[in-house]
Amino acid sequence: MSYDTDHVQNVGESPGVVTGIPTFVELLDNPDLAALYTAIRDDTTTGPELIDTTSISKKTVYDYLHKLEQAGLITTVGEDAGTTVYTAEEFKLTVTISETEVSITPELIEVIAQQTEYPVIGRLLTDHGIVTFALAYDLVKAHNEDEVTIRQITELTNLSSGTTYDLVEALYSILNLGETGSEPTTYTPADFTDNDSLLADTGEE
Template identity: 60%
Template sequence: MSYDTDHVRNAGRTPERITGIQAFTDLVDNAALAGLYTSIRNRETATGPELVDKAAVSKKTVYDYLHKLERAGLITEAGAENGAATYTAEDFEMTLTVRDVAVSITPALVEVLSRRDEYSVIDRILEEHGLLTFALAHDLVRAHNEGDITIRQIGDLTGLSSGMTYDLVDAIYAIRGFGEKPSSPETYTPDNVGSEQPDTDSTEE
């Protein structure tokens, strides 16, 4: 069976039933759920007991989350180890349209979102600026790591304050393991600052 429609493109096999759409959006809002998915994905395979040992939530919550992720097709049972089921994470991409702009939720974005309790700037940007701005900022930080953009430009393009921009760059560098972290924040000097207060420490990252 092969078909193409406006919303579904099939490579020749009967499509699987997609359930638990709420689980996808919960990955954005629930750091513990996002962290569980990310732990399985980073390990390639993981058992319930292994995840319970590392989780910051209760054993019951871990298994509730495993069932939720499995029902949504985000993880699948891959076998057993010492009598416990082993799970593997599925790659995915979910695209949402916000103000005529398509925003994709991917495992890479979920990995960063899973650390929002550790890096408060992530939560602040989501709460104050929304998912669209956060996703854009995330991608611009990756471009910064590749030498294609400055921290000043990230702030200009996203509308984030200089301090928030630097904090996010620092957080994503740590989470994604990007080379060396930026050593110091850029100093933004408003145009109306008088010459008696020169910005002698301004740097361009």
């Protein structure tokens, strides 16, 4: 029997065991943990394969696998030559604070996992928090669809023009945005003028 409450929906016959809620939060602060979850989400894999394909130590890989499994973020789907095979579970963790709702998803974690290569991501999270980061992420994707200009992104997120520029470049690269996976037209902070639109082909002033 399934019964929905104010806090829990779609629970099914019995509640699943999810004991590691802090792990969801750690995904935002620990790029190695985020990278490990993302690697498993990209393809079912094993501990030894993760050790070979990541820069994380063997002990840390297995510690993280245990942590992710306890949190319900990964599950076992069998064995390969006696080695456990893991798959990642999709999730959406939604938090509402002062009427502002933000949802943490695997798509955000995929970007957070790459903050070592793209320091602007870590800076944005540290200086502005997850709400601004998630908003900027969505706006950059909207920019790729010609729905907003880069200037509008700076205004809606209250980010500096330089940070916005760096973030757009980073997300276009990580998410393969743009036509045929190309990078966006290159702008510099000096290109942000009051009268110019930085979105090609819109004619917007």
